[in-house]
Amino acid sequence: xxxHSATLLSNTQKIITITTILIxxxxxxxxxxxxxxxxxxxxxxxxxxxxPTPDVTTQSYAASAAWxxxxxxxxxxxxxxxxxxxxxxxxGFVRSFIYEHNSILRFLLAHSFSYSIxxxxxxxxxxxxxxxxxGNYSVVELLHLLAxxxxxxxxxxxxxxxxxxxxxxxxxxxxxxxxxxxxxxxSGYSGATQSFMTSHSLILLNPLYLSTRLFNNELPxxxxxxxxxxxxxxxxxxxxxxxxxxxxxSRY
Numbered sequence: 001x002x003x004h005s006a007t008l009l010s011n012t013q014k015i016i017t018i019t020t021i022l023i024x025x026x027x028x029x030x031x032x033x034x035x036x037x038x039x040x041x042x043x044x045x046x047x048x049x050x051x052p053t054p055d056v057t058t059q060s061y062a063a064s065a066a067w068x069x070x071x072x073x074x075x076x077x078x079x080x081x082x083x084x085x086x087x088x089x090x091x092g093f094v095r096s097f098i099y100e101h102n103s104i105l106r107f108l109l110a111h112s113f114s115y116s117i118x119x120x121x122x123x124x125x126x127x128x129x130x131x132x133x134x135g136n137y138s139v140v141e142l143l144h145l146l147a148x149x150x151x152x153x154x155x156x157x158x159x160x161x162x163x164x165x166x167x168x169x170x171x172x173x174x175x176x177x178x179x180x181x182x183x184x185x186x187s188g189y190s191g192a193t194q195s196f197m198t199s200h201s202l203i204l205l206n207p208l209y210l211s212t213r214l215f216n217n218e219l220p221x222x223x224x225x226x227x228x229x230x231x232x233x234x235x236x237x238x239x240x241x242x243x244x245x246x247x248x249x250s251r252y
Contacts, residue, residue, distance in 0.1 A: 011106060018110035019117075026080070026118055036075040037122045040068045041129045048133045061134035062145065066215035068130075069123060069145065070208040073153040076119040079177045082160030085111060086173040089164075089243070104243050108236055116150075123149045147221060152211040154228035161235040165242070 026032060044065065088111075127142055168176070213219045 011102075015106050015110045015113070018106065019113045022110060022114035023117060026084075026114065032080055036072060036080065037125055040072055041126055044068050044126075044130050045133070048130070061131065062141075062215050062217075064134070065126070065130060065145075066212040067208060068126065069149050069215060070152055070211035072122050072126060073119060073149055073211065074156045074208060076115060076122060077153055077156035077160045078163075078180055080118065081111070081115040081157060082164045083173055083177045085161075085164045086168065087170045090170045101240075104240050108240050108243075112236060116153075119153050120146060120150065144221075145215070147225065148214040151214055151221065151225045151228050154225075154232040155211060158228070158231045158235050161232075161239050165239065 048064070088107075123146055124142070127145060128137075131137055163173075163176070210219075214221060214224060
């Protein structure tokens with residue numbers, strides 16, 4: 001019993017340490033911060049100043065900001081979580097030391113925790129910057145938006161893990177996720193500047209539309225969260241079990 005507790009404590013400390021290292025590493029990457037956090041805030045402010053609305057209610061803010069929260073969640077899940085999972089998978093350090101099952105599990109858990117914290121931080125930052133254009137801050141509103149945001153994030157995590165499972169290299173992934181990030185930004189701008197009566201073709205082609213329905217209360221939040229959480233945990237399980245790793249020493 002004591003040995004099991006000591007092992008659990010040791011693994012927990014290692015995961016916390018790795019999570020801290022990954023978060024610190026992410027904060028040193030200005031490109032990710034620019035596209036995932038700063039750009040959505042600037043774009044929202046510009047649109048709000050150009051198209052002011054007299055109805056500064058909680059519902060109008062959620063409706064106006066839904067596309068941006070969806071974009072941030074997709075950007076972190078795709079360009080952050082999945083993109084760097086491929087990069088770290090291809091790195092010499094990971095291929096040298098993370099090839100055993102327990103090591104892979106600790107790495108994936110730390111990777112997941114770090115980007116969960118990063119995504120929530122970005123969403124909170126967006127709320128703090130943009131909410132004053134629509135009235136006073138509200139803790140209840142913030143918590144509800146974060147719940148919708150994290151559900152959306154889990155949805156995109158499932159898609160991102162599917163892409164990360166493909167046999168693609170870091171350079172190919174960089175091009176792919178950069179293109180996806182750009183298209184999602186344009187998609188978010190189009191959705192934010194149009195009315196709710198969007199065309200059917202836009203709904204079908206826009207990957208963020210399903211996410212925005214959470215913020216607009218068109219989908220049940222609790223059941224959506226449970227479903228996306230179960231799907232994300234399953235995707236992480238299969239990712240850990242079939243993690244694409246070829247240790248460097250195996251080539252000699």
